[in-house]
Amino acid sequence: MFSGAEALMFSGAKAPGRSVTAMSVFSTPHPAPSGPIIDFDREASCLEIEGLTLAYGDKPALRDLTLRIPRHRVTAFIGPSGCGKSTLLRALNRLHDLNEEVRREGRIRLEGEDIHAPEVAVAELRRRVGMVFQAPNPFPMSIYDNVAFGLRLQGGIRKRQMDDIVEWALQSAALWEEVKDRLKSSAWALSGGQQQRLVIARTLAVRPEVLLLDEPASALDPISTLKIEELIRNLKSQLTLVLVTHNMQQAARVSDYTAFLQQGELVEYGSTDTLFTNPRLRRTENYITGRMA
Amino acid sequence: MDITSDIHSQHISRQFNQELEELKTHLMAMGGLVEKQVQDAVSALLESDSALGQRVVDNDRAVNDMQIKIDEECTQVLARRQPTASDLRLVLAVIRAASDLERIGDEASKIARNAIDLIDVGNGSRGFVEVRMISEHVRRMVRDALTSFARFDTELALQLVHEDEEVDNEYRSAMRSLMTFMMEDARSISPILSLMWILRALERIGDHANNLAEYVVYLVKGLDIRHTDPDDLDEQAITRKG
Numbered sequence: 001m002f003s004g005a006e007a008l009m010f011s012g013a014k015a016p017g018r019s020v021t022a023m024s025v026f027s028t029p030h031p032a033p034s035g036p037i038i039d040f041d042r043e044a045s046c047l048e049i050e051g052l053t054l055a056y057g058d059k060p061a062l063r064d065l066t067l068r069i070p071r072h073r074v075t076a077f078i079g080p081s082g083c084g085k086s087t088l089l090r091a092l093n094r095l096h097d098l099n100e101e102v103r104r105e106g107r108i109r110l111e112g113e114d115i116h117a118p119e120v121a122v123a124e125l126r127r128r129v130g131m132v133f134q135a136p137n138p139f140p141m142s143i144y145d146n147v148a149f150g151l152r153l154q155g156g157i158r159k160r161q162m163d164d165i166v167e168w169a170l171q172s173a174a175l176w177e178e179v180k181d182r183l184k185s186s187a188w189a190l191s192g193g194q195q196q197r198l199v200i201a202r203t204l205a206v207r208p209e210v211l212l213l214d215e216p217a218s219a220l221d222p223i224s225t226l227k228i229e230e231l232i233r234n235l236k237s238q239l240t241l242v243l244v245t246h247n248m249q250q251a252a253r254v255s256d257y258t259a260f261l262q263q264g265e266l267v268e269y270g271s272t273d274t275l276f277t278n279p280r281l282r283r284t285e286n287y288i289t290g291r292m293a
Numbered sequence: 294m295d296i297t298s299d300i301h302s303q304h305i306s307r308q309f310n311q312e313l314e315e316l317k318t319h320l321m322a323m324g325g326l327v328e329k330q331v332q333d334a335v336s337a338l339l340e341s342d343s344a345l346g347q348r349v350v351d352n353d354r355a356v357n358d359m360q361i362k363i364d365e366e367c368t369q370v371l372a373r374r375q376p377t378a379s380d381l382r383l384v385l386a387v388i389r390a391a392s393d394l395e396r397i398g399d400e401a402s403k404i405a406r407n408a409i410d411l412i413d414v415g416n417g418s419r420g421f422v423e424v425r426m427i428s429e430h431v432r433r434m435v436r437d438a439l440t441s442f443a444r445f446d447t448e449l450a451l452q453l454v455h456e457d458e459e460v461d462n463e464y465r466s467a468m469r470s471l472m473t474f475m476m477e478d479a480r481s482i483s484p485i486l487s488l489m490w491i492l493r494a495l496e497r498i499g500d501h502a503n504n505l506a507e508y509v510v511y512l513v514k515g516l517d518i519r520h521t522d523p524d525d526l527d528e529q530a531i532t533r534k535g
Contacts, residue, residue: 039330108383168323252377277377277378277382278515279378281294286378289376289379291300291304292304
C-alpha cells in the first residue's frame with residue numbers, strides 16, 4: 001500500500017508539456033455552476049465509472065460499479081468497513097497500479113478521457129486527481145517547502161511566482177492567516193488540524209481538478225474537523241471533491257451527493273438530502289439509522 | 294422507503310429503540326387524553342353538565358404539560374442521536390403531532406367554556422342536532438388519525454384527508470341553519486353565537502385531525518402533502534405498499 005508521501009511524489013512529478021503559471025493557478029478549466037443543485041441528471045460529469053470490478057487476488061473488492069461524479073460538487077462514499085469505498089477512491093487516481101495482485105475490469109473516465117488509456121501519464125493523472133489521507137503527512141521540512149514541493153518537482157517556476165502560488169494554496173486551504181508569519185518553521189510544529197490543511201494546500205498547489213479525501217478528519221478534534229468541512233465546502237467552486245467517511249453526519253453535512261456501498265456493490269446513490277431523509281432502499285435505511293441488517 | 298410500525302425497534306442501540314418507542318407511547322397517551330377532552334366537552338353541552346365542562350377547562354393544563362414533555366424528549370433525541378431517515382421523520386412527525394393535539398385540547402376547552410355559558414343562559418336544545426353530528430364526525434377523525442399514527446396506516450390517513458372536506462360542508466350547512474334562528478329571533482343571537490363558536494371549534498378539530506393524517510403520510514412515505522388539494526394527491530403513491 002502507498003504512503004501519502006509516495007502518492008504526492010507521483011502527483012508532483014513533472015508533467016510533460018505543462019507548466020504552471022500564475023494565471024493558470026487562478027483560473028479553473030471548468031467554471032463552477034452557480035445556484036443550487038436542481039437535478040442530478042443535469043449535472044456535468046467530472047468522473048464516469050463504468051462497470052468497474054476490482055479484486056485483490058481472488059478477493060473481490062468492487063463489483064460492477066457504475067456511477068458518475070458531478071463536477072464542482074462534493075460526493076461522499078459511505079458504507080461499513082471493508083465495503084470497498086476506499087478501494088474505489090484509490091482507483092480514481094490509479095493508486096492500485098503498483099499492487100500486482102489487483103485485477104481490474106471496467107472503465108474510469110476523467111473529463112471524458114479513459115484514465116487507463118496507454119497515452120495517459122500516471123504522474124499527470126495524479127496531479128489532476130490529488131489525494132489527501134486520513135493521517136496528516138507533512139514532510140519533514142518547512143511549511144513553505146511542503147507547499148512548494150510538488151511545484152519544485154515540476155520545475156520552471158520563478159521564486160516570485162512560487163511565493164504567489166504558495167500563498168494562494170495556503171489561502172485556499174484556509175491556513176494562510178495562521179502560518180503567514182512562520183512559513184520557514186517546521187511543518188511538524190503545526191497542530192493535527194493545521195497539518196491536514198497544510199497537506200491539502202500542498203495538493204492544491206499543483207492545481208488538481210479533483211481532490212480525493214480519504215477520512216480527512218477522522219484523526220482530528222471537532223473544531224479542526226469543522227474547519228476541514230468548511231474548507232471542503234469552499235473548495236467546491238474550484239474543483240470536484242470526493243470524500244470517503246465513516247462519519248455519516250459528516251457526509252450529511254458537507255456532501256451534495258452520497259453513494260452507499262456494501263460488500264463492494266453500489267447500493268444507493270443520490271442527493272444527500274434525499275438519502276438522509278428518505279432513502280429508497282431498506283439496506284440504506286438500516287445502515288444510516290444504525291439498525292441490524 | 295416505506296416503513297412499518299415496528300421499524301423503530303430494530304436499532305443496534307437498544308436505548309435508542311426505547312427512546313423512540315417512548316416518544317410514540319407518550320404521543321398516544323396525549324392523544325387519548327385529548328380525545329377524552331373533546332368527548333367530555335361535547336357531553337357537557339348536550340347533557341347540560343357544567344361541572345363536567347369545568348373539569349375539561351381545568352384538564353387543559355395536563356394537555357399542555359404533555360406537549361412540553363414530548364417536545365423535551367424530541368429535543369433530547371435530536372441533540373443526542375442526530376436521527377436520520379425514518380427516525381428523523383418520526384421525531385419531526387411527533388413534534389408536529391403534539392402541537393396539533395395541544396391545539397385540539399385548546400379547542401375542547403373552548404367548547405367547554407361556551408357550553409358552561411350556554412347552560413347558564415338556558416338555551417334549550419337549539420342547534421344540538423348539528424353539534425352532535427359534527428362532533429361525532431370529528432371525534433371519529435381524531436381517533437382514526439391516532440390509529441393511523443399508531444399503525445403507520447397511510448390508507449386510513451388518506452381517508453381522513455378526504456373526510457375533512459365533508460366536515461367543512463357540514464359546518465357550512467350548520468352555520469346557515471343557525472343563521473336562520475338568529476334572523477327569526479333577535480334574543481337568540483347571544484346563545485346562538487356561543488353555539489357557533491362551538492361548531493367553529495369542532496370544525497378546527499377536524500382540521501387538526503387532518504394535519505395529523507398528513508404527518509402519518511410524511512412519516513411513512515417521506516411525502517409532504519401539506520397544502521396540497523386533496524383532489525390533486527397521488528393516492529397510489531401514498532397507499533402503495535412496499
